[in-house]
Amino acid sequence: MSSLLVLLLLAQTADVRSTKHNLSAGSVNSIKASAEDQVCVFCHIPHGASQSRAVWNRDLSYQATAAYSLYGSSTLDAVPNRPNGATRLCLTCHDGALALGSLMNLDATRPASVAMAGGVTTMPAGNTRLGLDLRNDHPVSMVPAVTDPEIQLPPAGDAVKLKLGATVAKDSVQCTSCHDPHLSTSKFLVKSNARGALCLTCHVKQGWIGSRHEASNATYPATGGQTVGELGCLACHKPHNGEGPTKLLTTQNLSGSPLPWAEENVCFSCHRNGGTGVDAARGRAAPDIQTESTKASRHPFALKTDEHQPVFTARIPEPETVLNTQRHVECADCHNPHRVQALPGNVHEGMKGVSLSGAIVVDDAVTDLKQHEVCFRCHGDTFSTIFPPAPTRPPSGSNKRLEFQPTNDAYHPVGNPGRNTSTYLNNVLDVPDGQLMGNDWQGARLNRFSTLLCTDCHNSDATAGTQGSARNSPVTPKGPHGSANTRLLRANYSTAVGANSPPFGSFNPNNFALCFLCHDQNRLRGNRSNFTQAGGVGAGRGNLHQVHLVDRTNASCHECHYNVHSNVAAANTDYRNLPAGTPTHLVNFAPTVQRGSGSDPNYGDSPTKPRWGRTPGGDYYCFAGCHGRASAMDGQKSVYRPTSP
Amino acid sequence: MTALLLLLLAAAPAEPVKKNRADAAREAVEAMRDWNGTTIDPAKAAIDVTPHNLFGKGAHSKSDADVCQLCHVPSHVASAVRPMPAWSPRAAGRNTALESQGDPSGPALSMRWAGSTLRCLSCHDATVSSINITFRPASMSLRDDPVAADARRGTALAGPTLMQPQLWTNEVMGNHPVSVPYPLDGTGSEYRRFQSRGLPINPTEWVGDPRTRGLRLVNDTAGIDVLRGSAGVECVSCHDPHGTPNRFFLRLPKERSELCLACHQK
Numbered sequence A: 001m002s003s004l005l006v007l008l009l010l011a012q013t014a015d016v017r018s019t020k021h022n023l024s025a026g027s028v029n030s031i032k033a034s035a036e037d038q039v040c041v042f043c044h045i046p047h048g049a050s051q052s053r054a055v056w057n058r059d060l061s062y063q064a065t066a067a068y069s070l071y072g073s074s075t076l077d078a079v080p081n082r083p084n085g086a087t088r089l090c091l092t093c094h095d096g097a098l099a100l101g102s103l104m105n106l107d108a109t110r111p112a113s114v115a116m117a118g119g120v121t122t123m124p125a126g127n128t129r130l131g132l133d134l135r136n137d138h139p140v141s142m143v144p145a146v147t148d149p150e151i152q153l154p155p156a157g158d159a160v161k162l163k164l165g166a167t168v169a170k171d172s173v174q175c176t177s178c179h180d181p182h183l184s185t186s187k188f189l190v191k192s193n194a195r196g197a198l199c200l201t202c203h204v205k206q207g208w209i210g211s212r213h214e215a216s217n218a219t220y221p222a223t224g225g226q227t228v229g230e231l232g233c234l235a236c237h238k239p240h241n242g243e244g245p246t247k248l249l250t251t252q253n254l255s256g257s258p259l260p261w262a263e264e265n266v267c268f269s270c271h272r273n274g275g276t277g278v279d280a281a282r283g284r285a286a287p288d289i290q291t292e293s294t295k296a297s298r299h300p301f302a303l304k305t306d307e308h309q310p311v312f313t314a315r316i317p318e319p320e321t322v323l324n325t326q327r328h329v330e331c332a333d334c335h336n337p338h339r340v341q342a343l344p345g346n347v348h349e350g351m352k353g354v355s356l357s358g359a360i361v362v363d364d365a366v367t368d369l370k371q372h373e374v375c376f377r378c379h380g381d382t383f384s385t386i387f388p389p390a391p392t393r394p395p396s397g398s399n400k401r402l403e404f405q406p407t408n409d410a411y412h413p414v415g416n417p418g419r420n421t422s423t424y425l426n427n428v429l430d431v432p433d434g435q436l437m438g439n440d441w442q443g444a445r446l447n448r449f450s451t452l453l454c455t456d457c458h459n460s461d462a463t464a465g466t467q468g469s470a471r472n473s474p475v476t477p478k479g480p481h482g483s484a485n486t487r488l489l490r491a492n493y494s495t496a497v498g499a500n501s502p503p504f505g506s507f508n509p510n511n512f513a514l515c516f517l518c519h520d521q522n523r524l525r526g527n528r529s530n531f532t533q534a535g536g537v538g539a540g541r542g543n544l545h546q547v548h549l550v551d552r553t554n555a556s557c558h559e560c561h562y563n564v565h566s567n568v569a570a571a572n573t574d575y576r577n578l579p580a581g582t583p584t585h586l587v588n589f590a591p592t593v594q595r596g597s598g599s600d601p602n603y604g605d606s607p608t609k610p611r612w613g614r615t616p617g618g619d620y621y622c623f624a625g626c627h628g629r630a631s632a633m634d635g636q637k638s639v640y641r642p643t644s645p
Numbered sequence B: 001m002t003a004l005l006l007l008l009l010a011a012a013p014a015e016p017v018k019k020n021r022a023d024a025a026r027e028a029v030e031a032m033r034d035w036n037g038t039t040i041d042p043a044k045a046a047i048d049v050t051p052h053n054l055f056g057k058g059a060h061s062k063s064d065a066d067v068c069q070l071c072h073v074p075s076h077v078a079s080a081v082r083p084m085p086a087w088s089p090r091a092a093g094r095n096t097a098l099e100s101q102g103d104p105s106g107p108a109l110s111m112r113w114a115g116s117t118l119r120c121l122s123c124h125d126a127t128v129s130s131i132n133i134t135f136r137p138a139s140m141s142l143r144d145d146p147v148a149a150d151a152r153r154g155t156a157l158a159g160p161t162l163m164q165p166q167l168w169t170n171e172v173m174g175n176h177p178v179s180v181p182y183p184l185d186g187t188g189s190e191y192r193r194f195q196s197r198g199l200p201i202n203p204t205e206w207v208g209d210p211r212t213r214g215l216r217l218v219n220d221t222a223g224i225d226v227l228r229g230s231a232g233v234e235c236v237s238c239h240d241p242h243g244t245p246n247r248f249f250l251r252l253p254k255e256r257s258e259l260c261l262a263c264h265q266k
Helices: A002-011 A086-094 A228-235 A263-268 A371-379 A461-465 A544-551 B002-011 B021-034 B115-124 B255-261
Strands: A170-172 A352-354 A360-362 A574-576 A611-614 A620-625 B166-168 B171-173 B231-233
Touching: A352 A371
Parallel strands: A574 A611
Antiparallel strands: A352 A360, A611 A620, B166 B171
């Protein structure tokens, strides 16, 4: 009996007859002949075949003039040729030009036509009909460019092989490099593509192994447990007929219809609500960035499609070294999906950026790319060329790279500790009840030597519940993808100004919730401020933050700290008697703040802008007409001297 | 259970059968009775009912020539005048098949094509008139063309049986290769000084011994059994010019691609 079973197994050996390439009437396929029962004859004929090595039974002559559109990419060094080699053979069905039953020779009838079941003529529409437009198909009929550091030739003996191309050398990628049309494997692949093994035979993706996507155990809802990591390259890429017109990307995550084509939708196919199952090792599904991207303030991923060029390749020169001159932002402008790490790892792993000094820097094994270096790709020197003017910004634009230079007189401490090392800011080591609260992005208590990330202020509004750096927020997703607050701020920050009156009827800490995530309002308004009029000169009103915010004017932070990044471009501030290098405490006036009327009692001149500086005696003072009112300050009352901490 | 056994046995591959020519002919006659709906009178199951009888079906001979002499030289002819196979010199500006090169730097195909294939091509390369029979008594007349002339040389067999090799970048294309090695028993062969391609042979791609399916392999050296390491494929591997139950002189039916799959495991 066991021998009979063996015989049975032999009789059922999977060969070409068990594949979709069996077009004979006896097959179980939906696409098949109505009566012809030969199998090989749909491709091969021993005599009277086309002029090819494969005794091909389909006419190849039309291909000489067929209007093929070939794959192209700004990162492709190799040159795809007009289909040659075995690719020509495959296309006689798969480009949809010829009827499937159109043969060179059948039973000595030339040419011959075989009737197909169900009235099928040419290849029906679907993934297998590549059409004449090959731009959304993996390039073939090309000699791989091994000068590209991301390309390697398949090792000797590998199932993936280079094939005959334009010459008699086996030097070209053809359909048959990856597919064997006789195999009964999935998609006729010459070897399994689990975890991208087939693709990675030729494609060198440094850092892919162990990256978040490669290691992901999150499942697609509809694939019965197949995970992102198991799908490998195919989680995002589709080598044929992908939704993207050129980049072999797909917006389908197998759980439903593809999303409309847009670069961000490649990512959103998983990074949406319910896009994946829960990765048990992570305890959560793919972060829902799509919802973030619909919030009132957001990076405008949907602004442009097909403007973005790859920014993370090893190719030199990179197609989009700093940024495309065409304004756009896509997920891949900040993240390298082949190398990205999950927080608290480097979400910018494998990216390039612009350093504070203006140099192009890369993430490498020694030095992680810093977050602000990614931001500076767009928000640095190129700001004025790609950001349209907006009423909320100074007309000159705002070059964040210059604003965070450590030589500036004041800046929020992005990249370097800030200039103001006053113990009023303090930290737990200096004074236990320092003004700052919460932890920095590395988990240490915030202190006057801490540094910030751009995302400590610009982040999802969901992170507003955590003091200090947004990195310490337990919510997912974090990051500057979108926020309900203006300017992509993680908490509310009112920039209201009053017209001839204070902007607010009363003090409400929620107006400045953003600032108060780090600057403890109780201590800022209490005794942890060096903006203090300690008597001796003027009326001695005490803590002037309290006076401005609460007691007298209900001002906004924004009016005196107009640009909280830096005061390097303080267009509406006249600094007086400040020796070079004096920290300016981020004092710079909003455009609505008027110059003081008359002449400055300390110096007798009439500045054209609101003034902040020091008297000849060394006291700090303001000379300004606040809130649109002239003569709000008479000069003497505005002099203050900090108390000792 | 018995039915199951029969089913299983029917699905199993045929038992290997070694055939000599007589056996094959006998089987061919038997197969005619069995052939799927096609009834051929066994009495006419001979070359004279095939297109290879240039006298016309059923006509065994004309005057002093018989059907065999269309291809075979009678043994009583003195060796001094015994002709070589019947291909003629180059005709009007075209290469004969035998002068074509399969490899730009290689020898003419006459060095490669061998044995029975040369005999087939003596007619089927279409460079020779179908009636240009070397040993032909003066009185011999043929059905298709009573005039023994070369006027139709090169066109005489234009049509489905035309096997003229076509030159395409100096390669003969459009026909299944012949005079090529066969990896008998999964072993790479050297045949006519050509080695099997794709060494080492992947035994899963080839039927170990197509002879067990009814096809024929040829040895490099006449008179010796076909051996692994030196087996080859010629026209007669698939075709029997003396007639078979199948169309096109095929040794196996092409239906369900049985013929192709007797060598190729795809």
